[in-house]
Amino acid sequence: CKSLPETLLFQLLGLSIATLSTVTHYGLRFTLISNVSLDSNSYRVIHHRAFYFGICLSMTLILAALLSSAATVRESQCLTAMGFFCFALAFCGLIPAACWRYTHSMEVEDSMMDVYDFVYEEVRRNTSSFRRHELTAIHEAFLCCGKHSTFEDTTNVEHKTCPPGQVHDEGKDCLREMQDFLKKHMDFVF
Numbered sequence: 435c436k437s438l439p440e441t442l443l444f445q446l447l448g449l450s451i452a453t454l455s456t457v458t459h460y461g462l463r464f465t466l467i468s469n470v471s472l473d474s475n476s477y478r479v480i481h482h483r484a485f486y487f488g489i490c491l492s493m494t495l496i497l498a499a500l501l502s503s504a505a506t507v508r509e510s511q512c513l514t515a516m517g518f519f520c521f522a523l524a525f526c527g528l529i530p531a532a533c534w535r536y537t538h539s540m541e542v543e544d545s546m547m548d549v550y551d552f553v554y555e556e557v558r559r560n561t562s563s564f565r566r567h568e569l570t571a572i573h574e575a576f577l578c579c580g581k582h583s584t585f586e587d588t589t590n591v592e593h594k595t596c597p598p599g600q601v602h603d604e605g606k607d608c609l610r611e612m613q614d615f616l617k618k619h620m621d622f623v624f
Contacts, residue, residue, distance in 0.1 A: 440502075441499040441500075441502045441503040441506070442499070442503075443499075444495050444496075444498060444499035444502070445495075445496055445499040445500070447495055448491075448492040448493070448494075448495035448496035448499065449492065449496065450492075451488055451491055451492035451495065452488070452489060452492035452493070452496075454488065454622075454623060455484070455485050455487075455488025455489050455492065456485075456489075458481075458484060458485065458488070458619070458623075459481065459482075459484070459485035462575050463575050463576060463615065464481060466571055466572060466575050467481075467546055467549050467550075467572070468481045470549055470553055470568050470572070471545070471549045472549075472552065475545050475548055475549055475552075476541065476545045477542070477545035477546055477548075477549055480541070480542055480545065487527070487531065490527070491524055491527055491528070491531075494520050494523050494524045494527070495520075495521075495524050497520050498517050498518075498520030498521045498523075498524060499517075501513050501514075501516045501517035501520060502514070502517035502521075505517055532624075535620070535624060539620075542616065542620075543612075543613060543616055543617075546612055546616060547609055547612065547613075550572060550581075550608060550609065550612060551581075553565055553568050553569050553572065554569060554580070554581060554591065554608075557569045557591050557594075557595060558591045566594060566595055569591070569595040570594075570595045570596075570597075572608065573595055573596050573597055573608065574597050576608055576611045576612060576615065577597070577606065577611065578606040578607065578608035578610075578611040578612075579592055579596035579597070579606060579607075579608070580592035580595070580596060580607070580608060581607055581608055581609050582607045
């Protein structure tokens with residue numbers, strides 16, 4: 435049987451996973467990229483699956499902790515078995531998630547970069563005000579300014595879409611900023 439302080443820790447772990455899942459799903463940067471992404475891009479699917487997986491995992495941990503607490507108080511073998519089953523489910527869910535993270539670690543980053551590249555190129559090719567607003571919102575959310583390329587002139591796009599006061603040469607490369615943000619977030623998650 436788990437002691438009451440241990441089950442409280444599992445409840446806090448479940449709540450923290452629920453909080454992290456909610457921040458990941460509804461956070462400005464993630465939501466912005468998800469809203470801009472095309473249906474053919476895998477980012478939106480990954481975004482939603484990560485949220486639902488996190489919520490299910492957190493609810494399983496909270497349920498297991500509550501069942502373990504009730505089992506401790508009531509000295510019930512049935513509640514202990516149900517709590518153990520919930521912990522086993524959470525553990526079995528974490529193993530494929532950890533494997534997916536290592537086998538598909540670049541998929542999330544690549545899909546996020548593809549979304550940015552698509553919007554950037556759409557603005558560069560034509561003057562669609564809709565895509566220009568999306569690109570401006572991405573620049574403001576990630577505090578960056580365009581992408582540094584030696585092959586093409588990108589300054590015209592960046593003058594129209596970068597936050598005020600940021601010049602192309604002084605601004606931060608958005609692809610690099612997105613990679614750094616995603617790496618920090620994924621390190622924090624795991």
